[in-house]
Amino acid sequence: xxxxxxxxxxxxxxxxxxxxxxxxxxxxxxxxxxxxxxxxxxxxxxxxxxxxxxxxxxxxxxxxxxxxxxxxxxxxxxxxxxxxxxxxxxxxxxxxxxxxxxxxxxxxxxxxxxxxxxxxxxxxxxxxxxxxxxxxxxxxxxxxxxxxxxxxxxxxxxxxxxxxxxxxxxxxxxxxxxxxxxxxxxxxxxxxxxxxxxxxxxxxxxxxxxxxxxxxxxxxxxxxxxxxxxxxxxxxxxxxxxxxxxxxxxxxxxxxxxxxxxxxxxxxxxxxxxxxxxxxxxxxxxxxxxxxxxxxxxxxxxxxxxxxxxxxxxxxxxxxxxxxxxxxxxxxxxxxxxxxxxxxxxxxxxxxxxxxxxxxxxxxxxxxxxxxxxxxxxxxxxxxxxxxxxxxxxxxxxxxxxxxxxxxxxxxxxxxxxxxxxxxxxxxxxxxxxxxxxxxxxxxxxxxxxxxx
Amino acid sequence: xxxxxxxxxxxxxxxxxxxxxxxxxxxxxxxxxxxxxxxxxxxxxxxxxxxxxxxxxxxxxxxxxxxxxxxxxxxxxxxxxxxxxxxxxxxxxxxxxxxxxxxxxxxxxxxxxxxxxxxxxxxxxxxxxxxxxxxxxxxxxxxxxxxxxxxxxxxxxxxxxxxxxxxxxxxxxxxxxxxxxxxxxxxxxxxxxxxxxxxxxxxxxxxxxxxxxxxxxxxxxxxxxxxxxxxxxxxxxxxxxxxxxxxxxxxxxxxxxxxxxxxxxxxxxxxxxxxxxxxxxxxxxxxxxxxxxxxxxxxxxxxxxxxxxxxxxxxxxxxxxxxxxxxxxxxxxxxxxxxxxxxxxxxxxxxxxxxxxxxxxxxxxxxxxxxxxxxxxxxxxxxxxxxxxxxxxxxxxxxxxxxxxxxxxxxxxxxxxxxxxxxxxxxxxxxxxxxxxxxxxxxxxxxxxxxxx
Numbered sequence: 001x002x003x004x005x006x007x008x009x010x011x012x013x014x015x016x017x018x019x020x021x022x023x024x025x026x027x028x029x030x031x032x033x034x035x036x037x038x039x040x041x042x043x044x045x046x047x048x049x050x051x052x053x054x055x056x057x058x059x060x061x062x063x064x065x066x067x068x069x070x071x072x073x074x075x076x077x078x079x080x081x082x083x084x085x086x087x088x089x090x091x092x093x094x095x096x097x098x099x100x101x102x103x104x105x106x107x108x109x110x111x112x113x114x115x116x117x118x119x120x121x122x123x124x125x126x127x128x129x130x131x132x133x134x135x136x137x138x139x140x141x142x143x144x145x146x147x148x149x150x151x152x153x154x155x156x157x158x159x160x161x162x163x164x165x166x167x168x169x170x171x172x173x174x175x176x177x178x179x180x181x182x183x184x185x186x187x188x189x190x191x192x193x194x195x196x197x198x199x200x201x202x203x204x205x206x207x208x209x210x211x212x213x214x215x216x217x218x219x220x221x222x223x224x225x226x227x228x229x230x231x232x233x234x235x236x237x238x239x240x241x242x243x244x245x246x247x248x249x250x251x252x253x254x255x256x257x258x259x260x261x262x263x264x265x266x267x268x269x270x271x272x273x274x275x276x277x278x279x280x281x282x283x284x285x286x287x288x289x290x291x292x293x294x295x296x297x298x299x300x301x302x303x304x305x306x307x308x309x310x311x312x313x314x315x316x317x318x319x320x321x322x323x324x325x326x327x328x329x330x331x332x333x334x335x336x337x338x339x340x341x342x343x344x345x346x347x348x349x350x351x352x353x354x355x356x357x358x359x360x361x362x363x364x365x366x367x368x369x370x371x372x373x374x375x376x377x378x379x380x381x382x383x384x385x386x387x388x389x390x391x392x393x394x395x396x397x398x399x400x401x402x403x404x405x406x407x408x409x410x411x412x413x414x415x416x417x418x419x420x421x422x423x424x425x426x427x428x429x430x431x432x433x434x435x436x437x438x439x440x441x442x443x444x445x446x447x448x449x450x451x452x453x
Numbered sequence: 454x455x456x457x458x459x460x461x462x463x464x465x466x467x468x469x470x471x472x473x474x475x476x477x478x479x480x481x482x483x484x485x486x487x488x489x490x491x492x493x494x495x496x497x498x499x500x501x502x503x504x505x506x507x508x509x510x511x512x513x514x515x516x517x518x519x520x521x522x523x524x525x526x527x528x529x530x531x532x533x534x535x536x537x538x539x540x541x542x543x544x545x546x547x548x549x550x551x552x553x554x555x556x557x558x559x560x561x562x563x564x565x566x567x568x569x570x571x572x573x574x575x576x577x578x579x580x581x582x583x584x585x586x587x588x589x590x591x592x593x594x595x596x597x598x599x600x601x602x603x604x605x606x607x608x609x610x611x612x613x614x615x616x617x618x619x620x621x622x623x624x625x626x627x628x629x630x631x632x633x634x635x636x637x638x639x640x641x642x643x644x645x646x647x648x649x650x651x652x653x654x655x656x657x658x659x660x661x662x663x664x665x666x667x668x669x670x671x672x673x674x675x676x677x678x679x680x681x682x683x684x685x686x687x688x689x690x691x692x693x694x695x696x697x698x699x700x701x702x703x704x705x706x707x708x709x710x711x712x713x714x715x716x717x718x719x720x721x722x723x724x725x726x727x728x729x730x731x732x733x734x735x736x737x738x739x740x741x742x743x744x745x746x747x748x749x750x751x752x753x754x755x756x757x758x759x760x761x762x763x764x765x766x767x768x769x770x771x772x773x774x775x776x777x778x779x780x781x782x783x784x785x786x787x788x789x790x791x792x793x794x795x796x797x798x799x800x801x802x803x804x805x806x807x808x809x810x811x812x813x814x815x816x817x818x819x820x821x822x823x824x825x826x827x828x829x830x831x832x833x834x835x836x837x838x839x840x841x842x843x844x845x846x847x848x849x850x851x852x853x854x855x856x857x858x859x860x861x862x863x864x865x866x867x868x869x870x871x872x873x874x875x876x877x878x879x880x881x882x883x884x885x886x887x888x889x890x891x892x893x894x895x896x897x898x899x900x901x902x903x904x905x906x
Contacts, residue, residue: 001525002522003463004463005463009826071454072454072457073830074459075454076830076831087603108830112759169870173832173869176826176832176879178827188801317831372631373560373629374629375603377560377599377603378560379560419625419629420622422629423628434879
C-alpha cells in the first residue's frame with residue numbers, strides 16, 4: 001500500500017529552534033530607533049516585549065532550546081504530519097511528487113500556535129498578566145487566545161475589520177478560548193478613532209491593528225504586546241515546521257527540489273523554509289519560493305527600505321520590502337497576507353536572491369484551492385491557496401521542461417473558518433484586485449523620508 | 454517527556470471491519486416489511502441500497518475485508534491519533550486517566566467519513582451515479598459530499614432546517630465538495646410539502662429528512678439512498694475506530710475500565726465501542742456508556758419496539774429504542790443526536806444490559822465542552838460534549854469511590870463549524886429542554902400499532 005503520511009514519534013520532535021541569523025551571508029541591518037535613527041537596543045523595547053523574546057530577536061546563536069513547558073503544549077498536535085498529495089498530483093498530471101506539511105492539525109487550525117505557545121510562555125515567565133495583539137484573518141488572534149488561556153494570561157485582540165466581518169467564527173474561537181476581540185479600527189484607541197474619523201468605512205489593515213494593540217498595552221505595566229509574524233523571534237519559533245519536515249523527508253529518502261510557502265508577514269514561509277535556506281547557503285541546489293497576493297505584493301514589487309511596521313509609527317523602523325506603513329491592502333479573503341511589509345529576515349533573503357517571490361491573483365488561488373479540496377479532501381485556508389498556486393505553477397514548469405521535481409510546501413492551515421469566502425467564490429462574487437503602479441510610487445515616497453538601507 | 458499521542462503506522466491500519474453480529478449472545482430481530490409484517494429480504498431493499506451494502510447489513514461473518522480503494526482514502530487521515538487528555542485530567546482532579554480517539558482529524562472533521570468513503574465506493578462499484586441523503590448537524594452530509602466527490606458521484610443532501618439555519622458553514626462545506634444541499638422540510642418532495650403545509654415553521658427532523666431523501670431518489674434508477682447511521686453496515690464501517698484504539702491502547706500497555714461514546718443514531722458510539730463489546734461478551738469487566746441528550750433520550754427512556762426510521766414510513770420497521778417516527782426533537786445544537794430512534798445493534802446491546810445509556814442536558818454539555826476547549830485546546834462538536842459529560846460523570850464517581858479508572862472515549866468531531874452554538878452558550882442564550890412524560894406515552898401509542906418485539 002502506498003504511503004500517504006509520514007509521522008515522527010513524539011520523542012523525535014525537535015528540541016531546539018533554528019536561528020537563521022547564525023548562517024546569513026550578510027549580517028542583518030538592525031531595527032532603528034525612529035527618534036535617533038540609531039540601532040535599537042533590547043532595553044528600548046522592554047516595555048513592549050519580555051526580555052527573553054528580545055534576546056531571541058537579536059541572538060546569533062544557531063540553536064535555541066525549546067523550553068520543556070512549550071514542548072509539552074506542542075505535543076497536543078506536533079510533530080505535524082508530512083503528507084504526499086497523490087490525488088492532487090494525479091489531477092495535475094505532471095512529473096512531480098508533491099509533499100506538504102499539514103499545519104492545519106493544530107487546535108487553532110494553522111501554524112500560528114507554534115509561536116503563540118512560545119510567546120505566551122515567555123510572557124508568563126516574565127510575570128506579564130495580559131497580552132494585546134492584532135490579527136488579520138484571525139489565525140494569529142485565535143492561536144494566541146488559546147495559548148494565553150493555557151498559560152493563564154488575559155488576551156485582547158484587535159481584528160482587522162474586513163476579516164472581523166468576513167470571518168465571524170474566528171472571533172468566536174477567540175471568545176471560546178476566553179479572549180476579548182475587537183473590530184479594528186476601534187473606538188478604544190486614539191489610532192482607531194483617528195482612522196474612523198477620516199474614513200468611517202475603513203476596512204482596516206494589519207498596520208492599523210498593530211498600532212491599536214500597542215497603544216492599548218502601553219499604559220498598563222502588567223501588559224505586553226505580541227506580534228504573530230514579521231519579527232525574528234517569530235520566524236525562529238516557526239522553524240520547528242521545517243526541522244520536522246527535514247526529518248520526515250529523510251525518513252522516506254527524499255529531498256525537495258522546490259520548497260514553497262505563502263507569505264504575508266513571512267512566518268509561515270519562514271517556518272518551513274529557513275532550515276532549507278541553511279542547506280542552500282551551504283551549497284544545496286534548491287528553489288525556495290514565497291507566494292504572495294498580487295494585490296499586496298511586497299517581495300515582487302515593493303521597495304526594500306526602512307519603514308514602520310504599523311500605521312501610527314509606534315514600532316521601530318524595520319529593514320524590509322514595504323508598500324508603506326500607511327498602505328491599506330484590498331479586502332482579499334486571504335486576510336493573513338494583507339500586510340504592507342515583509343519579515344526583515346525574509347526580505348533580506350529575497351534581496352540576496354536566496355529565495356524568490358511570486359505573486360498570485362485571488363481568483364486563480366481560489367480555483368486551485370477548490371481543486372485541492374475536491375481531490376485531497378482537506379479544505380485549505382485562502383492564505384494556503386497561494387502556496388498551492390505556486391505548486392501548480394512549478395508543476396506546469398516541470399511538465400514543460402520534462403523534468404522530474406520533488407515539491408514540498410507548507411499547508412499553513414485549513415479553511416473551515418473561511419468558508420464564507422468559498423461561498424463568494426463558488427457563487428461568482430469574488431474579484432481580482434490589481435495594484436496600480438501609482439501605489440508603488442506612493443510607497444517609494446513614504447519610505448524616502450527614512451534612513452537608507 | 455510524557456507521551457500525549459499514540460500513533461499507528463499506516464501499515465498498522467486494520468484491514469478488516471469487525472461485525473458484531475458474529476458475536477451477539479442473541480441473534481438480532483430482523484427488519485420487517487411493513488406491508489406484510491414479514492422479515493425483509495435484501496431484494497426488498499435493492500432499489501434503495503447497492504447489494505454489497507445489503508449483504509453487509511445482513512452478514513454474520515465476524516471480519517469483513519476493507520477494499521484497497523477504501524483504505525487508500527482512509528489513509529488521508531487514518532489511523533487517527535489516540536490522545537491522553539492530561540490537561541483535562543488535571544482540571545478534574547480525580548483518580549482517572551482519560552484517553553480519547555480524535556476523529557476530528559478527518560477532512561470533514563468527524564468520524565462520518567469512515568462510512569461515507571465505504572458507501573460511496575460500493576455505490577460506485579454498483580454503477581450508481583447519484584446519492585441522496587439526509588443530514589442533521591451536517592457532519593454526515595459533508596462527509597458524504599466529500600466521499601462522492603472523490604469517487605465521481607453526484608450528491609444531494611437534505612439538511613434538517615434547524616441545523617441548516619444554525620450551521621451555514623456545513624452547507625458551504627458540502628458545496629465546496631460539489632454537492633447540492635437543501636433545507637428540510639423542502640418543497641422538493643411530497644413529504645416536505647406536507648410537513649410545511651401543516652407547520653411552515655417546522656424545525657425539521659432527521660425522520661423528515663430521511664423521508665425526503667428516499668423519496669427524492671426513488672424515481673431515478675441511477676440513484677441510491679445512503680444513511681449515515683442507524684443501520685448495521687454503518688456500525689460495521691465505523692468499527693475501524695475501536696480496532697485502531699485497541700491496538701493503540703495495547704502499545705502503551707493500557708486497557709480501559711470505561712468506554713464512552715455519544716449516541717444519536719449510534720454510529721459514533723458503536724464505532725469505538727463494538728470491539729470492546731466483543732471483549733465484554735467474552736468476559737472482560739468493562740463499562741460501556743452511550744451518552745445521549747436529555748431532550749431526545751432513546752436508550753434511557755424510550756420504548757423498545759418496532760418502528761419506522763423516518764416520518765413517511767418509507768423505511769422497513771426496525772427493532773429499536775424509539776420515541777416514535779413522528780417525534781420532532783427540540784432544537785438543541787447537537788443536531789447529530791436529534792434522532793427519534795437508535796441503531797438496532799446499539800438498542801439490542803442496551804436491552805441486554807451489555808451497554809448502558811446516560812442522558813445529559815444541553816447546558817451541562819456546553820459547560821464541559823468549553824472547559825475542554827480551554828484545557829485541551831481542541832474545540833469539540835456539541836455532540837462530542839455529551840461524551841465529555843459522561844467522562845466527567847465517571848471521573849466524579851471514581852473520586853467518590855476512591856477508585857482508579859482508565860477512561861477511553863470517542864472524540865467524535867471538532868466544533869469549528871458549530872461555533873455559533875458556542876456564541877449562544879457564552880452569551881447566555883442557550884436553554885435546556887426537558888422531555889415531558891407525555892411524549893413517552895405518545896411514543897408507546899405510536900409503536901403499539903406495529904408487530905411486537
